[in-house]
Amino acid sequence: MDMKNAENANYTQMDHEVNITKIKGMEILPSNMAIKKYEWIREYFKGEPKEGYFIWIKEQINLPITTCMNIASESVSQNLQNLIIIEKNLKINLQGSCNSLKKDLCGRHISSGKIILKENAVLEYNHIHAWGNEDIVDTNYEFILENGSKLNYDYKINSTPKKIKLNTEVICLENSTANIKIIGNCENTDLEINDNIILKGKDSSGILKLRLVGKENAKILSHSRITTEAECKGHLDCQGLPIHKTAELILIPELVCRDNQSQITHEASIGKISEEELNYLKSRGLNEQEAIDLIVNGFLED
């Protein structure tokens, strides 16, 4: 699905203009209207939300649910507050995209949100981003995984803005599982990532994977943390691949243990493309750029 022009998305926002396509089993409203209708969701927002969505999934929906945020005009400043609630035992696929439709719009995208998975809910969430060169992006997301729920979250930045700050916190209650993967293909950008999986419940587990490629003028700073507060297991896997001499990558993995029955492991590395791999692919007829592209894509997909 081409998310940039996804007219059929369930929630589409073009600059500040919203279009909603309703489907059975789910309530979808702009956040500022939702808090008037449902007083009980007010606690999930900071003050009065100006824009953003409230998605409440109440029944099993087998098609992917889609959201699409676009910056289409110059100097637009979006300030979104989103809330997604998935009811018990549902298995949901969510596809989200955030884009700038041109490279030089100098947009600003500030977004915060909460995603709540009720007991035994399962969420497959693909979140794809393609920004313009001059945009500024700041996102704060919190996931709450109730008992027995499962989250697979793939966050992919295909083209980076001038500056991007990405804060993600995942709270795992009893027997819940979080698999988080953050992929950044970074060029001419200043990227700051702060991720934290907090394993609060017994038998919860979390895997946090980062794959960050540093191209020309990429400055990447990543603090990735797994915190254990019960008998549980976590794994942190941070890998950086600088492919341009001007790239700077700082990866800081942190393991915080607050329960002596828990286990956390980590692997972290930053390394250039191996000459052996390049020569091998050239010996299959690929030129240098084709070989680099294949290795980089492989690294991001791994």
Added chain:
Amino acid sequence: MILFKELTKKIRKYFMVLEIKDLKVKSGEKEILKGMNLKINSGETHALLGPNASGKSTLVQVLAGNPRYEIAGGSILFNGLDITKLPTEERINLGLAIAWQNPPTIKGVKLSKLLDKISKKKIEPEELGANPGVLDRSVNLNFSGGEKKISELLQVISLNPKLVIFDEIDSGLDINKLEKVSKIIKKELIDKNVSVLVITHSGEILNFLKPEIINVLVDGKIICEENNYKRVLKTIKKYGYEKCRECELHADGP
């Protein structure tokens, strides 16, 4: 029929695929190849044997165009074109292919994706001995020895080459796997008139591939070029490579 085969053989001589002329290669101060000569005609199967440190691996790297090796003299012609200074990918696109002894792992790149990217002709991996599932795994990641060899074979066949160099394809294979790999090489390359150069340390594979010419590389020079591979293998097995130096068929002279 025999006459036709003889005739084809004679005609082939006029179509030289690879010609290495007085090739001298250095690594640092040390000369590894010391004026090597080799000619491979269209459709011929050659073997190259040599002891450790004779220059076999260096030769493969130089033929592949690895810039780390310094060519101090001589030339490499491919189909009559001087490729001595040509970048690797251009050599491959002319029809040279190399099956490596120790290919690296490419994490995240599935073998099927790599084949899609490089293929110049359609192949059926399962018919060529690929285990189910191997195509969906990252190239060479946790591949068994046999799987690596099959992966290399699939790749070189898919390049639709004119000449394939097999760098120790027999290393680490048991006799059954060796036979399986040899049958594929024979059916997909040799029987289709693709020239083949099999570089080997042990020589076991030659009993399956039956090369027309065997070359012996010792101390950076081809010292023997002979049609009867069995005779050469027998001599080496019995007396070692040193005996080749004393042989009256000594190719490049003392």
